[in-house]
Amino acid sequence: MNTRVFYDELAARYDLLYADWDASIDRQGRALDTLLTTALGRGPHTVLDSACGIGTQALGLSRLGHRVTGTDLSPVATARAAAEAAARGLDVKVAAADMRALPFPDASFDAVVCADNALPHLLTAEDVRAALAESRRVLRPGGLLLLSTRPYGELRRSRPASEAPRVRTGPDGRTITFQLWHWHEDGERYDVELFQLLPTGATWAPCTSTTTYWALSEAQTAQFVRESGFGEPVWHPASATGFHQPLLGARRPLPRPRSTE
Template sequence: MNTRGFYDELADRYDLMYADWDASTTRQGRALDALLTTSLGPGPHTVLDDACGIGTQAVGLARLGHRVTGTDLSPRAAARAAREAAARDLALPVAAADMRALPFADASFDAVVCADNALPHLLTAEDVRAALAETRRVLRPGGLLLLSTRPYTALRRIRPTSEAPHVHNGPDGRTITFQLWHWHPDGERYDVELFQLLPSGGTWTTHTSGATYWALPEEETARYLREAGFGEPVLHLPAATGFHQPVLGARRPVPHTRSTL
C-alpha cells in the first residue's frame, strides 16, 4: 500500500492507536508549544503542521492559541483533522498536500511542525531534500522547524521486528493495535504491517495495513537539514521535552544585511 492509501484507510481508526487520543493531543501540544516559545518567544505563532494526520499535534497547538494550518498527503486524514478541531470549537484550516510541494507562498509561517515519524515515509535522498527545501521556503527568516522521528540511531543497531501492542478502551470494548517490522536487505528501510483488532460482538474484526519507512538516524537527518540551508540543528530528547519522540529543531537563518556608509 502506498503512503496515501495507508493513511486514507486508517483515518477513521487512527485515534484507536492511543489509550486516550484527546489527552495525547493536549500533552503533545504542550510539549511542542514549550519548544516553540523557547525558540521564538511568546505566541501565538503561525504554524504549519505539514503531516497533520487527524490532528494529533495540530489540535493540541490550536488549543493553546496558535494559528495552525494543517496539510496531509491523505485527504481523509486532513478532513478528519478539520472535523476534530471543529468539534472542539477550534479553527484549523486544512488541505490535502504533499510536503514536497506545499501550496503556500514563501515565508508564510513562523514555524513548521513535521511530527510522528512522517518524514521517513520519503524513501530517497531526493525526496527528503525536496521536502526540506519546501519547508525552508515556507518558513519566514528566523522561523523554526520541529521535526520528530523514531530514535533510528538506536533502532538501526537492533532492528526490532515488532512493536509492543497498544490498547484503547472504548465503549464497545478494547481495540488492540500492534506492528510487525520487516527490514529490507539494505538495513535502512523496513515495511510495517499494522494490525488493529476491533471488538465485534464477542469476537474480533481484524484490519491490516502496511507502509514503508526509511530509518534515517538523527545525525543523518541533521545533515540533510544543514544541506537544505537550515541553521545548526538541535536534538531535543523525550526525557527533556515530554514529547514521545526525539525532536530536531532547526531555524531558517536570517539573512545578514551589509550596512552602507
Template sequence: MTTTPQSDLGRFYDDFAEDYHLLYPDWDAALARQGAALDALIRDRLGAGPAEVLDCACGIGTQAIGLAALGHRVTGTDLSPVSAARAVAEAAARGLRLPTAAADMRELPFPDGRFDVVVCADNALPHLLMAEDVRAALGEMRRVLRPGGLMLLSTRPYDELRRDRPASTPPQTTESDGRRSVVFQLWQWHADGERYDLELFRLLPDATGQWQVAVRRSSYWALTRAELSAFAAEAGLTGADWVQPADTGFFQPVLIARAP
C-alpha cells in the same frame, strides 16, 4: 530502491483515518500533552506570542489541535484528504478552527516565508525512502518559513532502532465506544539495514465478540539523527539540534532547526 508511491501512501492513511486515534490509550490526553510539549519548544525559541504554524503532516490533528488549543494559528496539510478532513472536524468539535488542505510535503501550496513554524511530527518524513525526496520536503519546509522561523521535526529513535532492528512493537490496548481494540506492528528490515516494511495490525471485536483483523502496510527509512541533520543543512536550515523526550515531554526525539 524505489520510493513508495505517494498515491499508495495517501490511501494507507485514508483507510486509517477513522481509527488512527486507537494508537493512543487516550487520544484527548495525547492532544493536550503533545501540544503542550511543542508549544513550550516554540515559545522558548520565538517568544510568548502565538505563532503562525504549519503542520505539514497533520494526519487527524494530533499535534495541530493541541497547538491550536494553546492559541497558535495552525494550518494543516496532509497527503491524505480523509485524514485532513477529520482533523478539521475534530478541531471544530472542540471549538477550534483548523484549516487544512490535502498536499504533498514535497510541494507545499503556500508562498515563501508564510509561517513562523513548520511542524512535521510523528515519524511522517521517514515515509520518504529516497534522498531526493527528503531533500525536496525539507527544502519546502525551509521555503515556507519566514527568516528565523522554526522547524520542528520528530521521528522514531532510529539510532537505537537501526542498531537493534526490532521485529515488532508491543501490543497497544485501547477502549473506544465500549469496545476494546488491540494494535501492534510487525517490521521487516531490508537488506540495507536502513529501511523497513511495516505491517500494522488492528484487532477489534465485532458484535458477536469475534476478533476482526485489519492489516495495513507501509515502508519507512530509519534515518539517524546525524543523517537527518545533514539533510536539513543541505536544505538551508541552520542550527540543527536534537532534543530528547526526557527533556521535552514529547514522545519522540525532535529535530529543531531554523530558516536563516
C-alpha cells in the same frame, strides 16, 4: 502500498492507536508549544503542521492559541482533522498537500511542524531534500522547524521485528494495535504491517495496513537539514520534552546584514 493509501485507510481508526487520544492531543500540544515559545517568544504563532494526519498536533497547538494550518498527503485524514477541529470549536485550516510541494507563498509561517515520523516515509535523498527545502521556503526568516522521528540510530542497531501491542479501552471494548517490521537488505528501510483488532462483541475484527519507512539516523536527518539551508539543528530527547519521540529543532537563518563599507 503507497503512503497516501495507508493513511486514507487508517484515518477512521487512527485515534484508536492511543490509549487516550484527547490526553495525547493536550500533551503533545504542550510539548511543542514549549519549544515554540522558547525559540520564538510568546505567541500566538502561525504554524504549519505539514503532516497533520487527523490532527493530533494541530489540535493541541490550536487549543493553546496558535494559528494553525494542517496539510497531509491523505485527503481522508485532513477531512477528519477538519471535523475534529470543528467539533472542538477550533479554527484549524486544512488542505490535502504533499510536503514536497506545499501550496503556500514564501515566508508564510513562523514555524513548521513535521511530527509523528512523517519524514521517514520519503524513501530517497531527493525526496527528503525536497520536503525540507519546502519547509524552509514557507518559513519566515528566523522561523522554526520542529521535526520528530523514531530514535532510529538505536533501532537500526537492534532491528526489531515488531512493536509491543497497544491497548485502548473504549465504550465498545478493547482495541489492540501492534506492528510487524520487515527490514530491507540495505538495513535502513523497512516495511510495517500495522494490525488492529477492533472489538465486535465477544470477538475482534482484524484490520491491516502496510507502509514503508526509511530509518534515517539522527545524524543523517541532521545532515539533510543542514544541507537544506537551515541553521545548526538540535535534537531534543523525549525525556526532556515530554513528547513521545525525539524532536529536532532548526531555524531558517536570518538574512545577513548588508555591509556598510
